[in-house]
Amino acid sequence: xxxxxxxxxxxxxxxxxxxxxxxxxxxxxxxxxxxxxxxxxxxxxxxxxxxxxxxxxxxxxxxxxxxxxxxxxxxxxxxxxxxxxxxxxxxxxxxxxxxxxxxxxxxxxxxxxxxxxxxxxxxxxxxxxxxxxxxxxxxxxxxxxxxxxxxxxxxxxxxxxxxxxxxxxxxxxxxxxxxxxxxxxxxxxxxxxxxxxxxxxxxxxxxxxxxxxxxxxxxxxxxxxxxxxxxxxxxxxxxxxxxxxxxxxxxxxxxxxxxxxxxxxxxxxxxxxxxxxxxxxxxxxxxxxxxxxxxxxxxxxxxxxxxxxxxxxxxxxxxxxxxxxxxxxxxxxxxxxxxxxxxxxxxxxxxxxxxxxxxxxxxxxxxxxxxxxxxxxxxxxxxxxxxxxxxxxxxxxxxxxxxxxxxxxxxxxxxxxxxxxxxxxxxxxxxxxxxxxxx
Amino acid sequence: xxxxxxxxxxxxxxxxxxxxxxxxxxxxxxxxxxxxxxxxxxxxxxxxxxxxxxxxxxxxxxxxxxxxxxxxxxxxxxxxxxxxxxxxxxxxxxxxxxxxxxxxxxxxxxxxxxxxxxxxxxxxxxxxxxxxxxxxxxxxxxxxxxxxxxxxxxxxxxxxxxxxxxxxxxxxxxxxxxxxxxxxxxxxxxxxxxxxxxxxxxxxxxxxxxxxxxxxxxxxxxxxxxxxxxxxxxxxxxxxxxxxxxxxxxxxxxxxxxxxxxxxxxxxxxxxxxxxxxxxxxxxxxxxxxxxxxxxxxxxxxxxxxxxxxx
Numbered sequence: 001x002x003x004x005x006x007x008x009x010x011x012x013x014x015x016x017x018x019x020x021x022x023x024x025x026x027x028x029x030x031x032x033x034x035x036x037x038x039x040x041x042x043x044x045x046x047x048x049x050x051x052x053x054x055x056x057x058x059x060x061x062x063x064x065x066x067x068x069x070x071x072x073x074x075x076x077x078x079x080x081x082x083x084x085x086x087x088x089x090x091x092x093x094x095x096x097x098x099x100x101x102x103x104x105x106x107x108x109x110x111x112x113x114x115x116x117x118x119x120x121x122x123x124x125x126x127x128x129x130x131x132x133x134x135x136x137x138x139x140x141x142x143x144x145x146x147x148x149x150x151x152x153x154x155x156x157x158x159x160x161x162x163x164x165x166x167x168x169x170x171x172x173x174x175x176x177x178x179x180x181x182x183x184x185x186x187x188x189x190x191x192x193x194x195x196x197x198x199x200x201x202x203x204x205x206x207x208x209x210x211x212x213x214x215x216x217x218x219x220x221x222x223x224x225x226x227x228x229x230x231x232x233x234x235x236x237x238x239x240x241x242x243x244x245x246x247x248x249x250x251x252x253x254x255x256x257x258x259x260x261x262x263x264x265x266x267x268x269x270x271x272x273x274x275x276x277x278x279x280x281x282x283x284x285x286x287x288x289x290x291x292x293x294x295x296x297x298x299x300x301x302x303x304x305x306x307x308x309x310x311x312x313x314x315x316x317x318x319x320x321x322x323x324x325x326x327x328x329x330x331x332x333x334x335x336x337x338x339x340x341x342x343x344x345x346x347x348x349x350x351x352x353x354x355x356x357x358x359x360x361x362x363x364x365x366x367x368x369x370x371x372x373x374x375x376x377x378x379x380x381x382x383x384x385x386x387x388x389x390x391x392x393x394x395x396x397x398x399x400x401x402x403x404x405x406x407x408x409x410x411x412x413x414x415x416x417x418x419x420x421x422x423x424x425x426x427x428x429x430x431x432x433x434x435x436x437x438x439x
Numbered sequence: 440x441x442x443x444x445x446x447x448x449x450x451x452x453x454x455x456x457x458x459x460x461x462x463x464x465x466x467x468x469x470x471x472x473x474x475x476x477x478x479x480x481x482x483x484x485x486x487x488x489x490x491x492x493x494x495x496x497x498x499x500x501x502x503x504x505x506x507x508x509x510x511x512x513x514x515x516x517x518x519x520x521x522x523x524x525x526x527x528x529x530x531x532x533x534x535x536x537x538x539x540x541x542x543x544x545x546x547x548x549x550x551x552x553x554x555x556x557x558x559x560x561x562x563x564x565x566x567x568x569x570x571x572x573x574x575x576x577x578x579x580x581x582x583x584x585x586x587x588x589x590x591x592x593x594x595x596x597x598x599x600x601x602x603x604x605x606x607x608x609x610x611x612x613x614x615x616x617x618x619x620x621x622x623x624x625x626x627x628x629x630x631x632x633x634x635x636x637x638x639x640x641x642x643x644x645x646x647x648x649x650x651x652x653x654x655x656x657x658x659x660x661x662x663x664x665x666x667x668x669x670x671x672x673x674x675x676x677x678x679x680x681x682x683x684x685x686x687x688x689x690x691x692x693x694x695x696x697x698x699x700x701x702x703x704x705x706x707x708x709x710x711x712x713x714x715x716x717x718x719x720x721x722x723x724x725x726x727x728x729x730x731x732x733x734x735x736x737x738x739x740x741x742x743x744x745x746x747x748x749x750x
Contacts, residue, residue, distance in 0.1 A: 005543070006543055006549055006550045009539075009541075009543035009544045011538050011541075012539075012540070012543070013529065013532065013536065013540040016532045016533075016536045017529065017532050051577070082527070082529075082530075083523070083525045083526075083527045084527045084528070084529060086488075086493050086521075086523060086527065087521075087523075087527045087541070087588070088514045088544065089493060089516070090491065090519075090521055090543070091516070091541065091546075092513065092516070092517060092545065092546050093543035093544050237512075237513075238495070238513075290497065291495070296685050315520040349714065360455075360456075
């Protein structure tokens with residue numbers, strides 16, 4: 001028993017389950033065969049210095065990113081499906097111990113396969129006769145590990161959020177797709193001879209080479225994804241939420257985006273996307289809303305994520321506009337209005353989504369998505385076909401410099417107010433009696 | 440017995456529009472063996488999951504050994520061993536590893552793992568199967584393994600949801616003996632079951648649920664006293680049971696008359712004088728009565744009567 005397995009028993013359980021003798025022998029034999037095949041294919045090729053290296057690294061990346069993310073995406077979902085989750089919840093394991101144990105334990109076989117491919121990658125580096133430097137090998141491995149951290153953490157996030165309707169195989173497919181896209185972004189970079197100058201990313205005035213940029217981004221976003229998974233697992237353990245999580249994540253996105261974007265006002269798009277995702281993925285039940293409402297404090301740790309996300313978004317949008325106007329971003333198209341306009345439409349959509357969840361609709365998220373899609377798509381198609389694009393602002397967050405700011409804001413504000421009004425009525429109808437009774 | 444182990448205070452749980460548990464309140468004393476009975480869908484599993492602090496109540500609360508299930512769920516978890524109405528096993532690992540995982544997860548002293556695991560395996564009669572993969576175990580063995588897991592950290596309270604479901608008569612008897620042994624060691628046990636006759640052998644208290652509502656909670660003796668007015672009598676005769684039956688049929692206050700071999704069992708609404716008169720009439724008619732007495736009501740009888748009343 002090692003200190004690691006004592007602290008994270010999930011790792012030793014997964015080791016017993018994933019790395020039993022037959023599997024280990026089969027894995028060693030398979031990777032040896034794959035390596036031997038790559039060697040026999042690449043050796044006779046002319047100018048083949050780096051082919052073995054790239055091929056072995058590609059196999060390593062696919063195993064780690066695709067298979068690893070798939071395993072992580074099914075980790076919590078599998079426990080829920082096989083009904084072992086409740087039994088884990090009864091133990092004193094904390095959300096961090098469970099999340100870390102699953103992040104390391106579930107993809108254990110992927111780590112093992114990737115480590116078995118490493119000698120072939122090194123062999124490719126040696127066979128490259130100087131075309132692959134040690135520096136590059138280390139950057140490739142660092143980048144791969146950072147991407148693995150990102151995909152596995154995001155897989156865990158998907159898994160911890162999946163509800164009964166989403167089966168384990170579907171969660172695993174989502175994870176595998178994510179891993180595939182990560183591999184797709186990584187593979188063109190690997191083995192690049194002049195990796196230090198191509199491609200360059202200008203970030204807050206500093207030039208970053210592709211490997212460093214991807215490694216940094218993957219580590220930062222991986223960390224947030226891990227925290228998101230830990231938070232969701234903590235909710236199952238009946239640990240209270242943390243009010244600062246979402247605002248902190250939005251602030252991070254703002255800072256992260258603002259280092260890249262030329263258009264200052266559009267940086268508010270990033271938090272908006274998060275709000276949408278959070279609203280859709282979060283399966284807060286009416287019971288949780290009731291708990292929040294009965295708690296009597298508006299900003300408590302039980303505040304639903306929809307509330308904290310929406311409010312944070314509005315505050316950040318206002319801050320962005322204020323900052324942009326105060327510090328002189330030249331704006332001839334009225335783009336400063338965009339974050340605030342989007343706030344209105346976003347709040348409208350979130351209120352509708354929650355309204356659907358409180359209703360008897362069987363698939364509230366799907367219904368809400370259809371509504372949101374249609375509410376934007378139909379006016380867009382109709383107005384576009386009649387060449388009345390100047391009326392977009394009445395139906396979607398669109399800046400219209402030909403009208404005054406108030407007129408531009410009015411349709412969004414009205415729709416938002418109406419939807420929130422209907423939502424409040426629904427809350428009142430549902431919870432008022434019980435609130436009075438419990439007090 | 441003495442201190443209260445479980446205090447249930449106006450507990451309520453809704454799932455959408457369905458009311459699963461409706462304002463249920465009762466107490467369970469330390470050392471009690473408490474049976475939770477009711478038809479399917481009565482809310483037994485929901486109630487147990489709330490008491491295990493796995494499911495949040497919609498309203499009301501409960502305290503386990505003084506810890507509120509809403510406020511201190513983690514403390515509640517450490518006090519109890521829970522056997523759910525499903526196995527919840529990791530199929531692809533051996534029995535010993537399954538228990539070792541939970542041993543470590545419960546943060547029990549690392550050096551004593553083997554000893555404790557062997558102890559609980561011996562307790563449930565699975566020691567010789569320690570090295571077997573869980574997927575090869577029979578239904579009864581799986582249930583025993585779940586039981587072993589629930590006992591691993593030596594909890595003060597055991598919540599057992601349908602522990603005898605799917606077990607053959609032999610395994611049920613073993614389970615019963617195990618529960619009786621644990622009760623003797625002073626554990627508080629709450630057990631839900633449909634097999635009421637078996638509960639009667641080792642339970643001290645009972646709660647009956649119907650459609651989410653508590654219709655009775657108290658000791659077994661109190662439950663028996665809730666039998667409908669009147670008494671259930673049994674008469675055994677040396678011969679002439681047919682004559683005795685036809686006489687009884689005509690007597691006032693006799694109902695639910697049934698023949699069981701040379702016995703007649705029936706409900707009688709009359710008082711003590713009427714009962715004495717009945718015996719006199721039978722003996723006077725030349726029927727050789729060798730037993731005449733009251734039959735104690737079973738928990739099953741109480742259950743049926745209380746269910747009838749509640750509807």
